Amino acid sequence: MSTNLMTGAQVVLECLLREKVECFFGYPGGVTLPLYDALYDHEIKHILVRHEQNACFAAEGYARATGKVGVCCATSGPGATNLVTALVDSLMDSIPIVAITGQVSTKLIGSDAFQEADTFGITRSCTKHNFLVKKLAELPQIIHEAFHLAATGRPGPVLVDIPKDVFQAQGHYTPVSTIHLPGYRLNTEGHAGQIRRAAQMIWESERPMVYAGGGIVAANAADDLREFVELIDAPSVCTLMGLGSMPSTHPNFISMPGMHGSYAANMAMTGTDLLIALGVRFDDRVTGRLAAFAPHARVIHVDIDPAEIGKNRAADIPIVGDVKKVLERLKEAVRELAPEMKDKNAGARKAWWGQVRAWKKEHPLEPEMSTDEIKPQHLIAEIDRLSGGEAIVASDVGQHQMWGAQFIRFNHPRLWLNSGGLGSMGFGLPAAIGAQFARPDKLVFALVGDGGFQMSIPELATIANHALPVKIIVMNNGHLGMVRQWQELFYNNRLSAVQLDSFPDPEKLAGAYGFRGRTVESPRELRGALEAAVREPGPYLLNVRVTPFENVYPMVPAGGAINEMVLGPVQPVAV
Amino acid sequence: MLQLISLLVENKPGSLMRVTGVLSARGYNIESLTVARTLDPELSRMSIVVDIDSSQRAQVIKQINKLVNVLQVSDLTEGSAVRRELVLLWVGTTQENRVAVLKEAEIFGAKAIESSVDGYALEATGDPEKLDAFVRVMQRYGEIEVTRSGLVSVPLEAKKLKLAPPVRKEHLETDQEVLKTTE
Numbered sequence: 104m105s106t107n108l109m110t111g112a113q114v115v116l117e118c119l120l121r122e123k124v125e126c127f128f129g130y131p132g133g134v135t136l137p138l139y140d141a142l143y144d145h146e147i148k149h150i151l152v153r154h155e156q157n158a159c160f161a162a163e164g165y166a167r168a169t170g171k172v173g174v175c176c177a178t179s180g181p182g183a184t185n186l187v188t189a190l191v192d193s194l195m196d197s198i199p200i201v202a203i204t205g206q207v208s209t210k211l212i213g214s215d216a217f218q219e220a221d222t223f224g225i226t227r228s229c230t231k232h233n234f235l236v237k238k239l240a241e242l243p244q245i246i247h248e249a250f251h252l253a254a255t256g257r258p259g260p261v262l263v264d265i266p267k268d269v270f271q272a273q274g275h276y277t278p279v280s281t282i283h284l285p286g287y288r289l290n291t292e293g294h295a296g297q298i299r300r301a302a303q304m305i306w307e308s309e310r311p312m313v314y315a316g317g318g319i320v321a322a323n324a325a326d327d328l329r330e331f332v333e334l335i336d337a338p339s340v341c342t343l344m345g346l347g348s349m350p351s352t353h354p355n356f357i358s359m360p361g362m363h364g365s366y367a368a369n370m371a372m373t374g375t376d377l378l379i380a381l382g383v384r385f386d387d388r389v390t391g392r393l394a395a396f397a398p399h400a401r402v403i404h405v406d407i408d409p410a411e412i413g414k415n416r417a418a419d420i421p422i423v424g425d426v427k428k429v430l431e432r433l434k435e436a437v438r439e440l441a442p443e444m445k446d447k448n449a450g451a452r453k454a455w456w457g458q459v460r461a462w463k464k465e466h467p468l469e470p471e472m473s474t475d476e477i478k479p480q481h482l483i484a485e486i487d488r489l490s491g492g493e494a495i496v497a498s499d500v501g502q503h504q505m506w507g508a509q510f511i512r513f514n515h516p517r518l519w520l521n522s523g524g525l526g527s528m529g530f531g532l533p534a535a536i537g538a539q540f541a542r543p544d545k546l547v548f549a550l551v552g553d554g555g556f557q558m559s560i561p562e563l564a565t566i567a568n569h570a571l572p573v574k575i576i577v578m579n580n581g582h583l584g585m586v587r588q589w590q591e592l593f594y595n596n597r598l599s600a601v602q603l604d605s606f607p608d609p610e611k612l613a614g615a616y617g618f619r620g621r622t623v624e625s626p627r628e629l630r631g632a633l634e635a636a637v638r639e640p641g642p643y644l645l646n647v648r649v650t651p652f653e654n655v656y657p658m659v660p661a662g663g664a665i666n667e668m669v670l671g672p673v674q675p676v677a678v
Numbered sequence: 679m680l681q682l683i684s685l686l687v688e689n690k691p692g693s694l695m696r697v698t699g700v701l702s703a704r705g706y707n708i709e710s711l712t713v714a715r716t717l718d719p720e721l722s723r724m725s726i727v728v729d730i731d732s733s734q735r736a737q738v739i740k741q742i743n744k745l746v747n748v749l750q751v752s753d754l755t756e757g758s759a760v761r762r763e764l765v766l767l768w769v770g771t772t773q774e775n776r777v778a779v780l781k782e783a784e785i786f787g788a789k790a791i792e793s794s795v796d797g798y799a800l801e802a803t804g805d806p807e808k809l810d811a812f813v814r815v816m817q818r819y820g821e822i823e824v825t826r827s828g829l830v831s832v833p834l835e836a837k838k839l840k841l842a843p844p845v846r847k848e849h850l851e852t853d854q855e856v857l858k859t860t861e
Binding site: 223227228231233235247251279282283285286289 | 687688696699737741743746747748843844845846847848849850851
């Protein structure tokens with residue numbers, strides 16, 4: 104095929120094919136007409152979404168569920184600007200994305216042509232890197248560089264802006280087998296001396312604690328993490344982005360730490376004398392007031408991105424490297440020291456575990472239940488029961504997300520998909536679409552609130568179009584729950600612009616798209632309704648009316664130390 | 679306190695925007711900036727003078743270093759380096775003070791590069807404080823127009839350039855013959 108003359112558009116598809124792209128998500132327009140014409144009889148599958156933002160969110164869902172690069176496509180001007188939120192979303196969560204945008208012809212660039220926008224300039228700070236292609240000859244190299252940049256090091260979104268005349272130009276595909284980006288220096292191995300010192304510090308520690316995040320997922324290092332945690336027998340927490348890296352039922356796993364983390368997780372983070380931070384960025388939602396975070400701890404910080412180390416918390420042992428490779432070596436180094444060090448702190452370690460277990464027992468994470476009305480936590484617990492730690496849950500942003508993170512167990516990484524860093528409402532539904540395309544074998548829940556769901560509601564058409572068996576569970580409290588919670592707690596309950604009336608009738612809404620939906624209001628019917636939704640071979644929209652004024656606890660108020668949790672309505676605990 | 683950052687970047691469209699973007703996104707104002715090609719025409723040397731919070735300095739340097747187009751970043755604020763700035767100055771003269779202007783300029787090591795009945799164009803290099811003084815002195819002789827280059831610098835020791843090696847992508851390799859694009 105590559106010996107024939109090809110158009111730039113065909114070259115793009117050839118590159119995608121060589122990058123083993125099975126499908127991509129997009130929305131056509133004027134300047135991408137040549138690309139969509141080439142797609143007409145091409146083997147790569149294109150999924151037509153209903154809004155460009157959702158093309159990128161769906162690509163994120165695909166990438167988060169598989170670890171492969173997610174690909175999306177949009178036309179120039181409004182198409183490209185609609186990608187912006189989702190590009191930043193994937194940048195914040197380090198998700199590998201290649202976004203292809205059309206641009207007006209090179210001769211028209213800068214002339215305020217129809218549907219022209221400075222995509223290269225606009226997306227500069229929204230991407231890990233971006234390219235504006237000027238001629239066909241450089242197109243294959245740039246596209247393959249984009250995939251390389253997206254997938255390696257700290258993953259992220261890369262955008263390639265392609266003018267219409269480059270799509271139309273004729274040439275041959277020049278195979279590319281080498282990527283040379285001299286400024287893209289990756290340090291993956293981890294410093295051997297630092298790793299040895301880390302092993303020593305781990306053995307010297309009396310109260311070690313493993314703090315694992317999204318970097319573990321990105322590096323496919325979950326097995327190494329589990330083995331490492333078992334080897335040093337430390338309590339471990341996973342951040343919102345790292346959930347599933349440790350199986351939720353593992354005896355060494357505590358839960359998520361931070362603003363809505365568990366009592367035990369936050370107390371242990373505060374009490375530890377050695378924080379082993381693996382693929383995390385000491386985000387403010389985890390640390391609370393930084394000055395009071397892990398105040399007694401020395402810190403070992405492993406990350407592929409040198410700029411993360413020391414950004415928020417100084418590290419006693421910084422290790423720049425691929426966390427998977429570093430963990431492999433760290434395990435070895437720890438084992439080597441075992442004979443001489445094993446018994447050194449055995450007593451202290453035992454006492455530490457005793458303390459952590461006592462914290463867990465003192466205030467366990469337990470879902471609220473009621474027989475009169477459906478508590479949101481009850482709904483989450485039922486989803487957890489159906490999932491059994493194996494379903495993919497693509498969550499939107501807000502209270503349901505936090506309860507999901509607290510109560511749904513995950514046996515593996517890449518099951519809990521959520522917008523962690525940017526907190527983009529509207530993420531859940533399109534991410535579920537991408538995940539279901541990536542994993543047709545999996546049960547996929549879109550766990551959404553009534554707010555975020557309505558931001559992405561046009562994608563019901565995409566779901567119907569492909570008969571995707573996504574189970575859309577709307578946790579409907581009639582409010583923007585998290586904002587309402589903050590207004591209640593910090594703004595004298597002056598509820599301003601948080602009430603969401605006029606939610607559409609789900610039976611009619613789903614029916615309008617040709618699939619089934621219903622509302623459930625009684626706790627007695629909840630389990631049956633969820634089971635029916637899961638049994639349904641196609642998509643299902645289940646609108647669950649939950650108590651409207653439930654708050655997420657524990658909660659660390661903004662600016663508070665994480666051991667100063669509010670555990671429930673009006674009973675602050677400071678320890 | 680002003681920082682002097684020296685960078686080696688790929689000479690590509692957008693390189694400058696990426697670097698200044700890291701600074702502007704954090705609200706830092708650039709005091710001066712110079713960019714020019716190096717011996718290798720594919721690379722440019724940038725010298726930036728910027729006021730960064732001391733607590734954020736290392737972080738900003740790391741963020742700039744992460745940019746794909748940036749090959750090297752050095753903080754020359756305190757390192758051993760030579761720092762110079764160029765000023766081009768036009769000063770209006772009267773018939774009476776023309777000689778005095780030239781003598782004064784000489785004290786600052788400045789050269790007259792153009793002369794007309796109305797005044798002189800002068801050129802001076804030096805550290806920014808010396809040039810400030812030069813400009814102040816010249817102002818006393820008549821109207822002036824000033825253009826300053828911003829600080830440029832060169833470190834006093836060769837810094838080894840660490841570059842990423844080419845990466846072979848096996849999944850992209852093909853047994854088909856390599857064809858050149860024929861546009």
